[in-house]
Amino acid sequence: MQPPAEHVHWLFATGVLLLGLCLLAEGVVGTEIWRRRAWRAYLWPGLAFTLGVLMWPVMTFYTNSTIHMLAHGAWAEMLMLAGAVELALVRGKLHSQAWRLTMAAALVVSGLAFLVHEQNSWFFQRSSFLHHLMGWTLLFAAVFPLVRSVRPRSQTAVIGFALTFVVIAVFLYCDRDVAPVFGHISPLAGAPHR
């Protein structure tokens, strides 16, 4: 009944990639041009919020361990929270740029969730390596929304923030052992069963 875990990873990787590409497009053409059509302003925050909502079924149905459940719950809440705050900023319900610190906090919590839920060392296996990589990427990337909250027009912060999501999407595509890019089943996992 449930789709294989790798399919779910690819689904979310696609969502995160779209989110990153929207941000990148906004960074390249500039916010003023990007927002000439009002709906575009809601695109990436809405996508983040939707991904957060969609993460809840993952959290509840993939319950093969407690740590999976907790980590996916943390990502669901952080995505919803970060998306909600950005939507509220765009809509004008929130005004202070300090609210952008929420995004920085969400990246830190998400990064920590990656690091805590992966208890093996970097080179233990590919997914371990990628979990560490994603965790540290998110932790370091928290500096971009931090800079945006004090210097909203900083091009480096905008592009860096956008690229964070693009990079995370690529990592997510590669995260499972049957990923199409580097695809194979581990010898320890025995004969392929999918």
Add this chain to the structure above:
Amino acid sequence: MRRALLVATVCVLALPAQAFAHATLERTSPGFEQRLPVSPRTVTLHFDQYIERLPHAIRLYSARGELAVPRIRDKGRDLVATVPQLRAGGYTIRWHALSGDGHVVSGVFTFGVRAKAPAPTAAFGASGPTRTEDVVRWLYFLSLALLVGGLGFRLLVARRPLPGRFFAIVGFGAFATLNVGIAGFLLRAEDALQLPFGRLLYGDLSPIVRTRFGTAFIAMTLGFAAVAALVFLAWLTDRDVFLWPAFLVGLGFASGLSLSGHSAADAGSSWTSELADWAHLSAAILWIGGLLQLVAVVWPLLPEARRATLLAFSRLATVCVGVLLAAGVYLSILRLPQLDDLWTTGYGQILLVKISLVALAFAWGGLHQLRAVPVVARGGTLPRLRASIAGESMVGMIVLLVAAILVNANPPH
């Protein structure tokens, strides 16, 4: 340097992975909660990857205690235990194995031989709900009151936009409902698995998820995540159109507690007991959630709306009290058919405490209805009315605490 780092990264990504993640139990024989016509010769656990056998990897328990398992062997992805001839009854298997990633994975499941298998939450060794679970259940009730009761107040009583504090309270209720629900589920899993926290992190939750309680947890988590999204959209767009579905979905998914508790699982339960339990819970959260909104939002922030809101709330509260009483009396008779059960059993004694507190809350509410409402209806004011309503809501919250203890207690059979 950069190029070397890039090449190294690509190489690591392309290297054969050693394992998928930690081992996951794919299936067992006997199956989870399976009823067998005869004693099994072996118990087999099949994992999704190779595992290593640890000492006492499979432990077998009957209702009387642990039974000796003569032989355990690992065979590829299988862990197989030879078991002695089992008499009719329920049995519990506790297992642990060394996963390919170095983590010890653990779990529990139950089966029955010519008898119904116990639920994993009632597996041998599980001690049942603790005081911590009582507190978590109470917090869950409070969260529901903030969320669903708050929404009900806005739609059925106030019927007008309320200040931002309304959304702050309801939003906090949604956040708390989701997180307290997760905490409650993990506490129950911890008790069933009987594992210290470090090993619980890698404990297999799937048998717990398959129970009535686990199914309710999944449904309620998904339902309240949707409610949280709808509440946020209502705040973002200033449109009531999102509030009604949020309220109805919230009220509907609150039934998860009724569909997985005593009213659904105990002997004598039926759809009427489930319905009565849900009506009882719904009336309580609407009443207490409404009182909190009255005290925290309307009284301090909307003085011009106090009169109309108090009059409308008193009508809703009357309906809630009627439903609470009717459903409560029906459920009490169902669970305690003998009157002396009230003072001779632990469950009955907790119920007596609850009835006393409910009587106090009703008396307090009645006082407001008889003394305060007529004065406010004439346009008058009463000093310290807000404090008095706050006092009533405090008693209501204490009632919820006793209700939480009662829900986790076992009624006499």
